[in-house]
Amino acid sequence: MTAIIGLTGGIATGKSTVARLFAEAGCYVIDADQIARQAVRPKSSGLRQIVNEFGLKILTNTGELDRSKLGNLVFNDSNQMTKLNAIVQPIIRDLIKQAVAKAKLVQPRAIILDAPLLLEQHYESMVDVIVVVTVPENVQRDRLMVRNHLNGAQARARIASQMPLADKEKLADFVISNTGTIEATKQHVIELLDHLSDFSR
Numbered sequence: 001m002t003a004i005i006g007l008t009g010g011i012a013t014g015k016s017t018v019a020r021l022f023a024e025a026g027c028y029v030i031d032a033d034q035i036a037r038q039a040v041r042p043k044s045s046g047l048r049q050i051v052n053e054f055g056l057k058i059l060t061n062t063g064e065l066d067r068s069k070l071g072n073l074v075f076n077d078s079n080q081m082t083k084l085n086a087i088v089q090p091i092i093r094d095l096i097k098q099a100v101a102k103a104k105l106v107q108p109r110a111i112i113l114d115a116p117l118l119l120e121q122h123y124e125s126m127v128d129v130i131v132v133v134t135v136p137e138n139v140q141r142d143r144l145m146v147r148n149h150l151n152g153a154q155a156r157a158r159i160a161s162q163m164p165l166a167d168k169e170k171l172a173d174f175v176i177s178n179t180g181t182i183e184a185t186k187q188h189v190i191e192l193l194d195h196l197s198d199f200s201r
């Protein structure tokens, strides 16, 4: 049976980077951030509900979700984030279940569910193993500021909108440190896959 590995961590700790390394090792990756974009695509019920809740001001001129505007709103106000999550999370959960069913048909080495909110939104029952990607908070903040062109305060607000990384590490079956080079992280990924295949033999 194909193992389903839940891959999570904090914002910008390197989940997508680690997911890419798993893909290079023959795993099938499901990206929950991509699925979340599908959940609010133009003309979707998700987008309609968001407009009902946040108003037409949340759309761009071309009628798409203004992600930057919504991000600035919800990452700075937990009540607004709760409202957004109430709309999108049930849709995301259904789409993830469909994606997992499709992935199983391919019979890959393992299925990786790359989901930043795996623990916050309780997707644990959908996966066999929980892997948390971690870096020290100063590294996380610096990488987030560079990647998203944010100032320190904006980066801190995004980090604070998620469960503390130390709490996620406590809930993990395996923790992958992504503080070193990508090559070093690749070694951790290969070792983890070897370890998991020893168990399933």
Ligand SMILES: CC(C)(COP(=O)(O)OP(=O)(O)OC[C@H]1O[C@@H](n2cnc3c(N)ncnc32)[C@H](O)[C@@H]1O)[C@@H](O)C(=O)NCCC(=O)NCCS
Pocket: 010, 011, 012, 032, 033, 036, 066, 067, 068, 070, 071, 074, 081, 084, 085, 088, 092, 115, 116, 117, 118, 161, 162
């Ligand atoms: C708020 C939105 C519009 C911001 O869009 P933007 O393009 O700037 O960011 P993107 O979607 O690429 O997410 C970047 C990272 O932000 C963090 N993040 C996203 N949504 C949330 C959330 N609801 N709570 C906490 N952190 C979140 C994650 O670490 C994610 O990897 C967008 O993140 C969104 O629609 N979020 C709700 C959907 C969701 O929960 N996605 C996570 C998938 S489980």
Ligand SMILES: Nc1ncnc2c1ncn2[C@@H]1O[C@H](COP(=O)(O)OP(=O)(O)OP(=O)(O)O)[C@@H](O)[C@H]1O
Pocket: 009, 010, 011, 012, 013, 014, 015, 016, 017, 018, 033, 116, 143, 144, 147, 178, 179, 180, 181, 182, 185
């Ligand atoms: N080992 C590493 N060394 C240096 N930079 C890295 C390393 N791993 C990731 N990065 C960089 O850090 C940033 C965050 O990585 P990545 O996008 O993989 O994180 P993420 O956890 O998927 O983020 P998000 O939660 O926003 O989806 C990216 O710009 C990436 O190129």
